[in-house]
Amino acid sequence: MLKIVLLRHGESVWNQENRFTGWTDVDLSAEGVRQARQAGALLRQHGYRFDVAYTSVLKRAIKTLDLALEEMDQLWIPVQKSWRLNERFYGALQGLNKAETIARYGAEQVRKWRRDPLEHPPALAPDDPRYPGHDARYAHLTARELPLTENLTETLARVLPYWTETIVPALRRRQQVLVCAHGNSLRALVQYIDHLTDAEVTQLDIPTGSPLVIELDDDLNRLQQYYLT
Numbered sequence: 001m002l003k004i005v006l007l008r009h010g011e012s013v014w015n016q017e018n019r020f021t022g023w024t025d026v027d028l029s030a031e032g033v034r035q036a037r038q039a040g041a042l043l044r045q046h047g048y049r050f051d052v053a054y055t056s057v058l059k060r061a062i063k064t065l066d067l068a069l070e071e072m073d074q075l076w077i078p079v080q081k082s083w084r085l086n087e088r089f090y091g092a093l094q095g096l097n098k099a100e101t102i103a104r105y106g107a108e109q110v111r112k113w114r115r116d117p118l119e120h121p122p123a124l125a126p127d128d129p130r131y132p133g134h135d136a137r138y139a140h141l142t143a144r145e146l147p148l149t150e151n152l153t154e155t156l157a158r159v160l161p162y163w164t165e166t167i168v169p170a171l172r173r174r175q176q177v178l179v180c181a182h183g184n185s186l187r188a189l190v191q192y193i194d195h196l197t198d199a200e201v202t203q204l205d206i207p208t209g210s211p212l213v214i215e216l217d218d219d220l221n222r223l224q225q226y227y228l229t
C-alpha cells in the first residue's frame, strides 16, 4: 500500500479578506500560522514521519510546510518546490473581493469561475503587472507555460507531469511523501487520483490546514482517504 498526505496551506491574508488569490504571493494570516502548526502537531501525534516534501513556489504553502515540519521536528527533510503545484491561476480576478465580484457579475457566474472545471476566469493582458512573465521565479517558463487565465482542467494538466514524473516515483521508492499546496491544485490532483467527473469535482472543497491522507494500491487506485483529526 502507498500512502500520501496532501495539505492545503493555512488561511492566507487574502483568504481572510475574501479575495481571489491565484498566483499572488500573499502571506499566511495569524490564523493560518496557527492552522499550519496544528497540522504538524496532528501529523506528529498520529506518528507520521516523512522522507520528502513537495510544495509550490508561493509563500503561503512554503511557510505552512515549514511550520508543520517544525512541529514534527523534521525541518531537515528534502523539500522540492515547483510552480506546477501553484494555486490555479485566477487571471484578471486576482486581487478582487469575491463578494464584490458576485455583486457585479452575479452569483451564478462567480460560482462557474470558481468551481466549473471548464470555465475560464477573465484573462490577464501580458502587460498587466500581475502577469507572471514579469516575475523572476517564472523566468524559466516558456510563453506557453505562463498562464493568462486557467480553468481547473488546465491546472490539472500542469500539475500532472509533476505527479507522474516526480511524486509517483518517490511513492514507488516507498518514501513517505507530504505535498503542501493549494485549494485548486490539490482539487485537481484529487480529481485525477479519484477519477472524479467534472460534476463531482465541483462539489469538492479541501479545507485549509487539514492533512488529507490518501491510501493507494500499487496501481495507484485509491483505497481510502480521510482527514486527520
Ligand SMILES: O=C(O)[C@H](O)COP(=O)(O)O
Binding pocket: 019, 020, 021, 022, 087, 088, 090, 114, 182, 183, 184
Ligand atoms: O486562489 C484563491 O482565491 C483561493 O486559494 C481559492 O479560491 P476558490 O475557493 O475561490 O477557488
